[in-house]
Amino acid sequence: MNGRRLLPGLLALCLGAILARALAVSLGFNRLLLAIALGFVATNAVGIPDRLEPGIATHGLWLAGGIVLMGASISLGTVLEVGGLVLVLVVGVTATTLLAVEFLARNVFGLADRMGSLLAAGASICGVSAVVAVAGAVSAREEQIAYAAATVLLFDAITIVVYPIVGDLLDLSGMVFGTWAGVSMFSTGPVVAVGFAHSDVAGQWATMTKLARNALIGVVVLAYASYYAHAGGGGRPSVRTLWNEFPTFVLGFLALAVVSSAGVLSSAQVTSIENAYDWLFVLAFVGLGTEIRLADLRATGPMPAVVVLLALLVSSALSLAALLVLF
């Protein structure tokens, strides 16, 4: 990491975070969604200078660091109490979404196999990260990666707006709303943002559910590598993939959750850590907003967008119905 190269963009993120928090207090609007809105307006109305790009591109690191810190707020007792049911739901919805996108892409809309696989991974696991990870396993072309990434980003932008509205209209509890967002939205950043915009409880459940989904990435990459190697022309599958693709910030989150649940940290220390991750999230979401670029979203093809929309409607409706029945 070159500090001097990153500094201008990091300063821009800090200024954006301070501005988002100040505006949130004066306007009475949620600071996380405001941070995304600020980044979005900056990139689409003014544009981001090249010298700010390297620093702003670190926003994923601050999001992951914030998720690690969030482990301090988690009660392992509560997680163990209802975690089994949520885990079954995560695996069920992930598999349903993946198979739905594959079926629609191949059999209904006639998309190329690899394109369908990239969309399926992005919709079912963890957005653009999954698209890029699976692209290596299936030897996808650069334009297919860009196309699939643009489709995922389009639905990230849509769900950031739609999910909070639906959550308010249906008056969902924090646990139900958070788990619903975590199990059915695409990328980690938007899931954390809409979760904490609803309530702290929703934010924690949204993040935990999403981390469980993210942890499945190794399995999905391995499955795709095996399938395409068998069909000819894919990367070489290896059990090591399971570890190579496992997101390490999930381990940091779990370690801190164990430490905190053991009572090692005082309530003042936990409060400080909670304040720290809140700052990291605001910082990260200013950067996330700069990635929602209208010009890129307009490049999304209608067919991939329809395929992903149909799969999202199915997984979203099924998971919400299951959550309302279970909790």
Added chain:
Amino acid sequence: MSIDGWRPTAVAATDRRRGLERDWRSVRVGAAIVAPASAFELQVPR
């Protein structure tokens, strides 16, 4: 609309992946905050 031109989606996608890449930087960020907060009772303002 942009000062220096748009960054292609594929580059943005790779950047984001790089941000959440499978290394220990995010864990180090967490440890760098937890360590002083717990050792010196450092208060992080809201």
